[in-house]
Amino acid sequence: MPAITPAIALVVLTAGVAAGGVGALLGIGGGVFLVPLLHLALGFQLRTAAAISLATVIATSSSVSAARSGTHLINLRLGMVLEVATVAGSLLGGFTAHLFSEPVLQRLFSAVAVLAGVAVLGRLNRRNVVLDPSADPGRLGGRFHEAESGGTVTYRIKRLPVALVASFAAGNVSSLLGIGGGIIKVPVLNAWCGMPVRAAAATSAFMIGVTAAGGAIIYFGRGELSPLAAAPAVLGVQLGSWAGLRLAHHTPARWLKILLVAVLFGVAVLMVMRSVR
Amino acid sequence: MTAVSVDRLERILGRLLGIGVSASSVCLAAGLLMTLAGGNNAVARALLAAGIGVLLATPVVRVAVSSVGYAMRRDWLFVTLTLVVFGELLASIVAALT
Numbered sequence: 001m002p003a004i005t006p007a008i009a010l011v012v013l014t015a016g017v018a019a020g021g022v023g024a025l026l027g028i029g030g031g032v033f034l035v036p037l038l039h040l041a042l043g044f045q046l047r048t049a050a051a052i053s054l055a056t057v058i059a060t061s062s063s064v065s066a067a068r069s070g071t072h073l074i075n076l077r078l079g080m081v082l083e084v085a086t087v088a089g090s091l092l093g094g095f096t097a098h099l100f101s102e103p104v105l106q107r108l109f110s111a112v113a114v115l116a117g118v119a120v121l122g123r124l125n126r127r128n129v130v131l132d133p134s135a136d137p138g139r140l141g142g143r144f145h146e147a148e149s150g151g152t153v154t155y156r157i158k159r160l161p162v163a164l165v166a167s168f169a170a171g172n173v174s175s176l177l178g179i180g181g182g183i184i185k186v187p188v189l190n191a192w193c194g195m196p197v198r199a200a201a202a203t204s205a206f207m208i209g210v211t212a213a214g215g216a217i218i219y220f221g222r223g224e225l226s227p228l229a230a231a232p233a234v235l236g237v238q239l240g241s242w243a244g245l246r247l248a249h250h251t252p253a254r255w256l257k258i259l260l261v262a263v264l265f266g267v268a269v270l271m272v273m274r275s276v277r
Numbered sequence: 278m279t280a281v282s283v284d285r286l287e288r289i290l291g292r293l294l295g296i297g298v299s300a301s302s303v304c305l306a307a308g309l310l311m312t313l314a315g316g317n318n319a320v321a322r323a324l325l326a327a328g329i330g331v332l333l334a335t336p337v338v339r340v341a342v343s344s345v346g347y348a349m350r351r352d353w354l355f356v357t358l359t360l361v362v363f364g365e366l367l368a369s370i371v372a373a374l375t
Contacts, residue, residue: 006313055332062298062335069291076287080343080358087365209294209336210362214369216333221373227325228312231305234332238302 001048001229009232011042016056016236023237024064024244025251026260027201028182029057029208032267034233035178036274048226050178051219054212055230056237057180061209063241064202072144073202075195078157081140082167082203083210086181089171090214105173106275110268112169116187117264120257123191127253142199148252158194167207175215180208183267187260197253197260286346290339297335304328337366 002008015037019030031053038049068074100108137143141156157163166188170181182204189200219225248256308324344359 004312009309009313055329058332058336059298059301062294062332066291066295066298069287069294070284072287074287076283076290076343077355080355080362083340083362084358084365087362091365091368210340210366213333213336213366217337217366217369218373220329220333221370225329227305227322227329228309230329231309231325234305234328235302235309238298 001045001226002043004228004232008042012038012052012229013232013236013239016233016238017240017243018236019053019056019233020060020063020237020240020242021244021247022240022263023057023060023182023205024067024241025201025248026182026256026263027064027186027204027208028263029053029060029180029212030237030240031057031177031179031212032183032263032270036270038233040274044229047219047224048229050175051216051225052230052233053178054175054180054216054219055225056233057212058209058216059234059237060241061180061205061207061212063238064205064245065209067241067245068202068205071202072142073199074206075140075142075199075203076206078140078142078163078195079203079206081160082163082185083207085164086167086171086174086185086207086211087214089168090174090211091171093172093175093215102176103275105176106271109173109177110271110275112184113264113268113271116184116191117261117268119191120187120264121261124254124257127196141194144199146196146198147249153196155196155199156194159192163189163193167211171211171214174211175218178215180212182208183264187264190257190260197256198248201248201256283350286343286350289346290343293339293342294335297331297338301328301332301335304331337363337370340366 019034023030034053035049038044137154138156143154146153170184185204186200189195190197304324305328308321311321340363347355
């Protein structure tokens with residue numbers, strides 16, 4: 001691990017700002033960018049980078065959920081159902097790491113990211129909302145007030161098993177790759193499970209804290225999570241998510257989806273690059 | 278026992294997460310500044326460790342509070358689901374300590 005000088009702390013803080021901003025906009029923790037930056041650019045060991053990244057995912061999750069509470073964007077019921085799968089996945093992560101080598105897992109992850117990106121792209125102009133405010137959202141659906149359309153929107157959840165499998169998979173690769181898995185959950189919830197992109201982002205942001213907690217606790221217990229190195233990253237994330245939340249409110253759903261697709265394709269390329277190193 | 282509305286539960290959880298992440302950030306910022314300013318003293322190390330400890334504990338406490346909230350609403354399916362998640366997180370803590 002490089003010594004934490006003021007200069008390194010500033011770079012890590014800036015990276016945290018970017019991760020927190022994207023996290024607040026798209027409901028993903030931003031660990032997918034932070035890990036390669038810490039590992040490849042700053043020379044942190046992969047495990048140290050993953051541990052720091054998991055800590056920032058928890059910070060993004062807590063601060064974004066705190067700011068969003070009361071808006072009905074977070075679907076608590078769906079979140080708690082999917083958390084069972086995502087934390088189970090995280091507990092069994094060590095087992096998966098044993099079965100697949102890291103490069104194989106990274107290539108698999110790239111393939112999933114590309115697939116999810118294409119699915120979101122195909123639905124760019126379709127919206128998962130029932131505009132009739134009296135429509136029944138079902139047991140797991142929800143409704144919220146949306147500034148973009150100026151009305152209350154209602155949605156239902158389709159294909160719950162797909163969401164459960166995606167959440168399990170996201171938890172499963174969480175501690176190994178240092179991510180909260182929002183990058184898998186948000187596109188799957190939006191493209192296949194009938195959730196509007198804003199609600200998918202808010203619910204994912206709510207869940208990733210619990211997904212990351214399992215792995216982060218284990219890293220911390222084993223002394224692999226350095227509080228001094230994590231501090232600037234966590235503080236940066238706070239600043240970034242504060243800015244991202246203000247931006248998210250004014251960004252049309254279409255642009256959120258385009259940003260999500262760009263991030264998915266970018267991540268796919270990054271992961272392939274990491275796997276061939 | 279009064280029924281806790283879903284809205285109220287959402288706000289309680291939101292406040293809890295906000296307090297956790299703010300308390301953690303204050304500790305981390307103080308610890309980081311002290312370390313960068315002048316060396317490696319015990320107070321700075323304790324503040325940094327406390328910051329990370331609070332950060333990691335926040336989601337675990339959130340799950341426990343959700344479980345209590347659903348119990349007060351007598352929503353036993355969700356009490357079960359949140360308890361399973363809580364148990365899974367406890368298993369991580371046990372794994373971390375062994």
